[in-house]
Amino acid sequence: KQEVTQIPAALSVPEGENLVLNCSFTDSAIYNLQWFRQDPGKGLTSLLLIQSSQREQTSGRLNASLDKSSGRSTLYIAASQPGDSATYLCAVISGSARQLTFGSGTQLTVLP
Amino acid sequence: GAVVSQHPSRVICKSGTSVKIECRSLDFQATTMFWYRQFPKQSLMLMATSNEGSKATYEQGVEKDKFLINHASLTLSTLTVTSAHPEDSSFYICSANRALYMVHGYTFGSGTRLTVV
Numbered sequence: 001k002q003e004v005t006q007i008p009a010a011l012s013v014p015e016g017e018n019l020v021l022n023c024s025f026t027d028s029a030i031y032n033l034q035w036f037r038q039d040p041g042k043g044l045t046s047l048l049l050i051q052s053s054q055r056e057q058t059s060g061r062l063n064a065s066l067d068k069s070s071g072r073s074t075l076y077i078a079a080s081q082p083g084d085s086a087t088y089l090c091a092v093i094s095g096s097a098r099q100l101t102f103g104s105g106t107q108l109t110v111l112p
Numbered sequence: 113g114a115v116v117s118q119h120p121s122r123v124i125c126k127s128g129t130s131v132k133i134e135c136r137s138l139d140f141q142a143t144t145m146f147w148y149r150q151f152p153k154q155s156l157m158l159m160a161t162s163n164e165g166s167k168a169t170y171e172q173g174v175e176k177d178k179f180l181i182n183h184a185s186l187t188l189s190t191l192t193v194t195s196a197h198p199e200d201s202s203f204y205i206c207s208a209n210r211a212l213y214m215v216h217g218y219t220f221g222s223g224t225r226l227t228v229v
């Protein structure tokens with residue numbers, strides 16, 4: 001059974017800092033990995049999708065890497081802003097049903 | 113593209129009544145939709161997989177008679193919480209699978225906050 005872990009559970013940083021969020025998964029046989037953002041009481045917004053054959057994806061200030069063999073992914077946020085405050089969720093697509101398995105999330109607070 | 117609309121966003125109901133939540137794919141056909149439940153400060157837990165034209169597949173521990181899922185068309189799936197009780201209060205969110213999900217990933221609705229009083 002696929003399990004996804006995210007570290008840290010919470011993170012508070014001053015505005016302008018670069019930061020790294022970590023995600024690990026137990027079964028390396030994944031199809032792809034997706035990073036989401038969730039604001040309080042809201043749905044999920046997709047940030048980046050990394051296919052299993054890729055090693056990284058970039059979108060603006062966000063960069064996500066994938067090391068499938070070691071079961072790890074990182075989300076790098078450059079020059080953080082207060083508007084980046086949210087919960088960041090990592091999810092992997094695996095299994096015959098192509099299901100998403102979520103980590104427990106990292107709650108990020110960027111202080112002005 | 114790939115927009116999923118979920119309604120209602122919030123609902124308050126009395127204990128013992130039923131509540132229906134709709135999930136629509138607005139600009140694509142979704143043969144498969146997924147329903148998740150999220151408790152405060154926790155991640156999303158898959159409840160069931162909804163397949164167009166066939167019975168839904170429920171995850172272990174999810175009561176199929178309590179959480180009725182209907183996927184009657186390629187753009188609409190509904191989740192009905194029957195005989196709701198306070199312990200059913202939670203955030204419910206759906207996701208749709210489009211044909212190119214392996215390239216574009218999964219798209220989620222905005223969620224429904226259910227409060228049973």
